[in-house]
Amino acid sequence: MASKKNNALSMFGNATTMNLNTMVLTNIQSSQYFKHDLFALKTYHEVVDEVYYKVTHLEPWEKGSRKTTGQVGMCGGVRGVGAGGVVSSAFCLLFKLYTLKLTRKQVNGLLTHCDSPYIRALGFMYLRYTQPPGDLWEWFEPFFNDPEVRPCCCSFSWPPLMAARLTW
Numbered sequence: 795m796a797s798k799k800n801n802a803l804s805m806f807g808n809a810t811t812m813n814l815n816t817m818v819l820t821n822i823q824s825s826q827y828f829k830h831d832l833f834a835l836k837t838y839h840e841v842v843d844e845v846y847y848k849v850t851h852l853e854p855w856e857k858g859s860r861k862t863t864g865q866v867g868m869c870g871g872v873r874g875v876g877a878g879g880v881v882s883s884a885f886c887l888l889f890k891l892y893t894l895k896l897t898r899k900q901v902n903g904l905l906t907h908c909d910s911p912y913i914r915a916l917g918f919m920y921l922r923y924t925q926p927p928g929d930l931w932e933w934f935e936p937f938f939n940d941p942e943v944r945p946c947c948c949s950f951s952w953p954p955l956m957a958a959r960l961t962w
Contacts, residue, residue, distance in 0.1 A: 832887070838903075849913075850883075853884070855882060859880035
């Protein structure tokens with residue numbers, strides 16, 4: 795991480811695409827939600843409020859909007875990018891946050907936000923897409939024992955104690 799005195803965050807990778815998959819980015823930039831609704835939001839606080847009210851999941855596509863019938867191999871919906879669909883509000887808002895070029899203080903505000911786990915999750919996603927891999931541990935490590943942060947995968951939620959009950 796850069797000097798703690800420096801509030802600016804460096805960007806890693808492609809500064810234009812935020813390292814997003816091309817299909818996801820194209821769908822974000824062409825969505826009416828991003829072009830019209832989010833265009834009107836100019837401040838960090840307005841975008842955080844929008845996350846609170848609009849985000850209900852963290853997948854790239856809205857449920858049921860992707861057409862994967864008849865596709866095979868890498869085009870069969872593997873990793874959530876195969877055929878596109880309606881891009882989710884979460885990914886539109888993630889890219890909107892990127893256009894604001896968040897400061898270190900603002901990212902910390904997302905990570906420690908107490909009103910919504912989705913606000914916190916978008917903070918972690920922002921870091922994952924924008925920061926050098928070598929810096930991620932320093933950002934993520936303080937949250938590994940956080941009881942609110944739970945493992946999740948795509949469209950299912952883990953029962954509260956399932957992780958503790960698993961034996962390897």
